Amino acid sequence: MLEELLFLSEAPAPSGMEGARARKILEFAASLGMEGRADKLGSVIIRKNGGGRRMLLAAPLDEPCAVCCTADDKGFLRLKAIGVSKPELYNGRQVTFAGGVTGVIGLTRAKDGTPADLWCDIGAPDKEKALALCPPGAAGTFVHPAPKLRGGRIEGGGLSALAGAALLLRLIKTIENQPGDLFLVFHAQKHMGHRGLQTAAFCCEADTAVLLDAVPAGDTPDAKGGVAVDSVAVKLSEGVVSYDGELSAHFLERAGIAGVKASPYLSPDAPAGADAAQLAGRGCRVCSLALPVRFFGAACEVACLSAFESALALLRDFLHSAPAGT
Amino acid sequence: MLTAIRTLAMLPGVSGHEDAVRAEILARAGALADRAYTDACGNVLAFKKGRKRAESRVLLAAHMDEVGFVVSHVEENGFLRFLTAGGIETYVLPGARVLVGDARLPGVICARPVHLLPKDEKRLPPKLSELFIYIGADSAEKVRKAGIGPGDDAVFDGGFSTFGDGFFTSKALDDRAGCALLLELMKADLEYDIYFAFHALEEEGLRGAYGAAFAIKPDIAVVVEATTAADISVVTPEKRACALRRGPVLSFLDGRTLYDRALYERAARIADENGIPWQPKTLVAGGNDAGALQTVGEGARVLAVSLPCRYLHTASCVMHESDVANTARLLRLICDDFGGIKNA
Amino acid sequence: MDNLVDIVQNLSKIYIPCGAERGSCDALCKRLQPLFEKVETDALGNILCLARKGKAGEKRLMLEAHIDEVALVVSEVDDEGFVRVTSPYGMDIRSVASKVMTVHGRRPVLGVMSSVPPHLKSAAKDSEPLEWDGFVLDVGLDAQKARTLICPGDRVTFSGEPALLMDGRITGRALDNRAGAAVVLRAVQLLKRRPIACELWALLSVQEEASTKGALTGAYAINPDIAVVVDVSFGRMPGVETHEAAALSGGPMPGMAPILDRELSKRLCRAAEECGVSFQPEVMTGSTGTNAAAVQRARSGVRTALLSVPLLNMHTSGEVAALSDIEDAARVIARFAETL
Numbered sequence A: 001m002l003e004e005l006l007f008l009s010e011a012p013a014p015s016g017m018e019g020a021r022a023r024k025i026l027e028f029a030a031s032l033g034m035e036g037r038a039d040k041l042g043s044v045i046i047r048k049n050g051g052g053r054r055m056l057l058a059a060p061l062d063e064p065c066a067v068c069c070t071a072d073d074k075g076f077l078r079l080k081a082i083g084v085s086k087p088e089l090y091n092g093r094q095v096t097f098a099g100g101v102t103g104v105i106g107l108t109r110a111k112d113g114t115p116a117d118l119w120c121d122i123g124a125p126d127k128e129k130a131l132a133l134c135p136p137g138a139a140g141t142f143v144h145p146a147p148k149l150r151g152g153r154i155e156g157g158g159l160s161a162l163a164g165a166a167l168l169l170r171l172i173k174t175i176e177n178q179p180g181d182l183f184l185v186f187h188a189q190k191h192m193g194h195r196g197l198q199t200a201a202f203c204c205e206a207d208t209a210v211l212l213d214a215v216p217a218g219d220t221p222d223a224k225g226g227v228a229v230d231s232v233a234v235k236l237s238e239g240v241v242s243y244d245g246e247l248s249a250h251f252l253e254r255a256g257i258a259g260v261k262a263s264p265y266l267s268p269d270a271p272a273g274a275d276a277a278q279l280a281g282r283g284c285r286v287c288s289l290a291l292p293v294r295f296f297g298a299a300c301e302v303a304c305l306s307a308f309e310s311a312l313a314l315l316r317d318f319l320h321s322a323p324a325g326t
Numbered sequence B: 001m002l003t004a005i006r007t008l009a010m011l012p013g014v015s016g017h018e019d020a021v022r023a024e025i026l027a028r029a030g031a032l033a034d035r036a037y038t039d040a041c042g043n044v045l046a047f048k049k050g051r052k053r054a055e056s057r058v059l060l061a062a063h064m065d066e067v068g069f070v071v072s073h074v075e076e077n078g079f080l081r082f083l084t085a086g087g088i089e090t091y092v093l094p095g096a097r098v099l100v101g102d103a104r105l106p107g108v109i110c111a112r113p114v115h116l117l118p119k120d121e122k123r124l125p126p127k128l129s130e131l132f133i134y135i136g137a138d139s140a141e142k143v144r145k146a147g148i149g150p151g152d153d154a155v156f157d158g159g160f161s162t163f164g165d166g167f168f169t170s171k172a173l174d175d176r177a178g179c180a181l182l183l184e185l186m187k188a189d190l191e192y193d194i195y196f197a198f199h200a201l202e203e204e205g206l207r208g209a210y211g212a213a214f215a216i217k218p219d220i221a222v223v224v225e226a227t228t229a230a231d232i233s234v235v236t237p238e239k240r241a242c243a244l245r246r247g248p249v250l251s252f253l254d255g256r257t258l259y260d261r262a263l264y265e266r267a268a269r270i271a272d273e274n275g276i277p278w279q280p281k282t283l284v285a286g287g288n289d290a291g292a293l294q295t296v297g298e299g300a301r302v303l304a305v306s307l308p309c310r311y312l313h314t315a316s317c318v319m320h321e322s323d324v325a326n327t328a329r330l331l332r333l334i335c336d337d338f339g340g341i342k343n344a
Numbered sequence C: 001m002d003n004l005v006d007i008v009q010n011l012s013k014i015y016i017p018c019g020a021e022r023g024s025c026d027a028l029c030k031r032l033q034p035l036f037e038k039v040e041t042d043a044l045g046n047i048l049c050l051a052r053k054g055k056a057g058e059k060r061l062m063l064e065a066h067i068d069e070v071a072l073v074v075s076e077v078d079d080e081g082f083v084r085v086t087s088p089y090g091m092d093i094r095s096v097a098s099k100v101m102t103v104h105g106r107r108p109v110l111g112v113m114s115s116v117p118p119h120l121k122s123a124a125k126d127s128e129p130l131e132w133d134g135f136v137l138d139v140g141l142d143a144q145k146a147r148t149l150i151c152p153g154d155r156v157t158f159s160g161e162p163a164l165l166m167d168g169r170i171t172g173r174a175l176d177n178r179a180g181a182a183v184v185l186r187a188v189q190l191l192k193r194r195p196i197a198c199e200l201w202a203l204l205s206v207q208e209e210a211s212t213k214g215a216l217t218g219a220y221a222i223n224p225d226i227a228v229v230v231d232v233s234f235g236r237m238p239g240v241e242t243h244e245a246a247a248l249s250g251g252p253m254p255g256m257a258p259i260l261d262r263e264l265s266k267r268l269c270r271a272a273e274e275c276g277v278s279f280q281p282e283v284m285t286g287s288t289g290t291n292a293a294a295v296q297r298a299r300s301g302v303r304t305a306l307l308s309v310p311l312l313n314m315h316t317s318g319e320v321a322a323l324s325d326i327e328d329a330a331r332v333i334a335r336f337a338e339t340l
Helices: A002-009 A019-031 A127-133 A159-174 A195-204 A245-258 A305-321 B002-010 B019-032 B140-145 B173-187 B207-216 B261-273 B321-338 C004-013 C022-035 C123-127 C143-149 C175-192 C215-222 C262-275 C292-296 C323-338
Strands: A035-038 A044-048 A054-060 A065-071 A077-082 A094-096 A102-109 A115-121 A139-142 A148-150 A153-156 A181-187 A208-216 A232-238 A262-267 A285-293 A301-304 B035-038 B044-048 B058-063 B068-074 B080-085 B097-100 B105-110 B132-134 B153-156 B161-163 B167-170 B194-199 B220-228 B301-309 B317-320 C038-041 C047-052 C059-066 C072-077 C083-086 C100-104 C108-113 C155-158 C169-172 C198-205 C226-234 C253-256 C303-311 C319-322
Touching (some): A002 A019, A002 A159, A019 A035, A019 A044, A019 A181, A054 A159, A065 A115, A153 A305, A159 A181, A159 A208, A159 A285, A159 A301, A159 A305, A181 A195, A208 A232, A232 A245, A232 A305, A245 A262, A245 A285, A245 A305, A285 A301, A301 A305, B002 B019, B019 B035, B019 B044, B019 B173, B019 B194, B058 B173, B058 B207, B058 B321, B068 B140, B080 B153, B161 C108, B173 B194, B173 B220, B173 B301, B173 B317, B173 B321, B194 B207, B261 B301, B261 B321, B301 B317, B301 B321, C004 C169, C004 C175, C004 C323, C022 C047, C022 C175, C059 C175, C059 C215, C072 C143, C169 C175, C175 C198, C175 C226, C175 C303, C175 C319, C175 C323, C226 C262, C226 C323, C253 C262, C262 C303, C262 C323, C292 C303, C303 C319
Parallel strands (some): A054 A181, A232 A262, B058 B194, B220 B301, C059 C198, C059 C226, C226 C303
Antiparallel strands (some): A035 A044, A044 A181, A065 A139, A077 A115, A094 A102, A094 A139, A102 A115, A148 A153, B044 B194, B068 B153, B080 B132, B097 B105, B105 B132, B161 B167, B167 B317, C038 C047, C047 C198, C072 C083, C100 C155, C253 C303
16 A cells, blocks of 8 residues: 555646646556556546446545635735645645745634635745746645555555555556456546546446545544444445445445455535446446545544555455446 | 223324213223213223222322314415414424314324425424414315314324334323223222223313312322333433333322322332332423322322333324333232222 | 326335435336336436337437435444434424334334423423434334344335325325326326327436436436426415415426426426316426436436426425326326327
8 A cells, every 4th residue: 555655646636737647657557558548637547358347446536735826915825725624634734836836824714713715825025926936726735744654554644635546556556357347547636526537437338336535534532433444434325425235235245254344434425526427427336435544634644554455355356246237 | 902002092082082082991991890980071980899998099090181283273275273282392293194173084284395494494393383284175165164173183193003122102102001001900800999080181281180089089099101201312311211111110209299108119119029120200300190189179199100101292102012011010919909008 | 007096105105215216116117017118227226218119200208207205314223222313315304203214224124213202301492403413213122133124324214105185185205206206107108098209208216305416317328309307396385485386286387497498398388278287387497406407417408397296295204295286297298298
């Protein structure tokens, strides 16, 4: 897992500008003899033919970012955050823009103290110089400590953004002969409402899809219960978005048989566009596996290596044993 | 016993409109007791001779009325305004099925659709004035032709179901279950003479009990009621009052009555000596016919032996069959004991 | 399925909880087969039914009604054996206390939704909003046993079958939208004996109560030229403004909205007039809150009309519709199809 995380994080991928990371993945796929392309939104689509049932395996390509909109007279940038669900986690975070420009994020607050907007100190004295360094539209990615492996735990930043992609990448590395037509997709602009997943799913016309992702772990003192960090989360529903009951039950059952830790995951919030794969074209039966991450969205997060390995095992098993009719 | 409870619970008997259940109880009591008759309040009173003459006059009482509704006004468009007879929370009403009037016409309680409510009202319990019974008639004239008018009663229509491990649910378990227990006692060969009262109008101010107590003048009155159990996980333990599956509930104090301490302890002892589980009512709340029986005329010593019941005053009261069995056993022992208490 | 009452009652007896429709939809398919040439489900569970294959050059007409019903989702079985729920699909919280419900777990499990009796409530609580975590579903089982039957994610619906009121009214859970589905099936029935010059499809869709998007994939697959979406809308009662709702038994409600095809809306009204059926137009803007929003957007766009049946008590355990409105809506659609 560490290897894949480090590989992916070498290239930044703010939503809408994932090109650098997409290229790395495509080059890597080519080195394994797998054909791939990027679609109009920048999603990476790698195809592995096997004939028969069409299956889509998808993970997000982009990471949360902050886009420069303007600057104020004192030279502070005004940013629009993308993929940031808890603004208070970003106060004081370092951010990097293209060309080596770095800055530190601050928050403005509404009257009742809730976070309102992000601003950024890049050390510019006035508006003109600020925008020269960082023009409107420039996307900054958040700096975080590099992931490290410590006794079965991965500690570091970017885990929530990259866990799904890391899983998919590892699967690609180790994929053997399997039945069916596989579409291995790193979808762009997840944080803008799964837009890349929508277009990629439309192209792939899959019968079944497994979405790979990360979710907040539910086993810390401040959590109200949920999936433990060393367990694989099998998503059942997120708000009004439901995942295929039969496929989800299949994952949980297979996990039980294999002695692999997996738990059902339900969340009251529906991430925008999460049903994109289900609704594309003629529709698709969609389920989702996710890695639980502690301190979700914070500069330093924690995930569990065994959960990663478990998810991988479940996925491999699914490629061979998916229920009939899927 | 469940069949007996079911039969009684399914009959309509809103306070002040107990006719159907009164007729049934009168018929049964008439067949089982030595004397059974009705009085001006609408109570059914009965007397059953025992093997011995009682030292104290003992009355066992339950109430036969249930909470329900009374049509107050027929709107021009056929919808019926109504009032509640007995305390019913409005938030159990939207969508509830009812049976209206002597003809028992099916109806539904209607509230404004949640979609059309302003955001801050979508989760508020509705006001009674915003709820209407709809029987399918779209004009006051059609309602009139159907034989329904102001003053008619409406009763919950929900059916009787068993579920889970030994649980059952129905309307009116408060207090048809108590009535069924009394009728069951009447079948037995009792040690002492016992008076039985099936009160009307308990839910509207214990009015049947006042009348019955004045006529019978009991020394000891044992009220057999359904008492509220809030043993569900969203209620903190100290507020649960009592629990299902822990046996009959003996009350020492409720919202209205301080029960006779000696009788309370005596009943507890009888239960312990006979291996019958029992529980005290641990929350001071609610009231029952004992409030009337204790204070009428020269007064009486009162005790309440109750069946724990979840979701009181709804269409889905819930009880457990083990509590029915244990309460039946305890009541029989109490009847055969209390009759021998010498009058001080 | 023969007469209208049977159609409505048979449809209403099946539990099809939003987001977990597949099992029921597969079962429903078998019962639909006598009425259609071809019946199949898609990836989401939508049921696509071909009623009449068209000849070359004929337009393709799709009648649509959602068949999912509002439901709750089990979040956990707590340590005392009570079931906790969440409500993503719009069930009216003012309608659940003390109602008998069915948990669709390993097998259907009967339960009672809790209520707190008057004696134990403080006066202050009367004006406080109800909260879902203040309710538990009582299934009468200890935690261990309950957990063998019920899992997080299982759906919970109201229990019960419909009942008839006087004057041809029918009441029960899920008339939203079994009433609409009955209109579609009835219309197909009526059209079997009539010559029409179009290909006829019926789409019974899922997940409308979740997102009104489930019909998208069905409409994509069928690819109609013209669609009529059938749903329920608000029935008049005291406290609901005359302009916000329609009278039960006053006839079906042709929809008028920017996203609906104006000519088709007019044709529905004309069809009603030709049948001698009174109708009550309903004007909306925005998405209309129905599957018309999804159907209109399929592929390169579909000319879409909407016809609704007045309903009281929407999203409660005791919804009410008039059978005459359901029958009249079917007659209007049949006439509409004839004139295409």
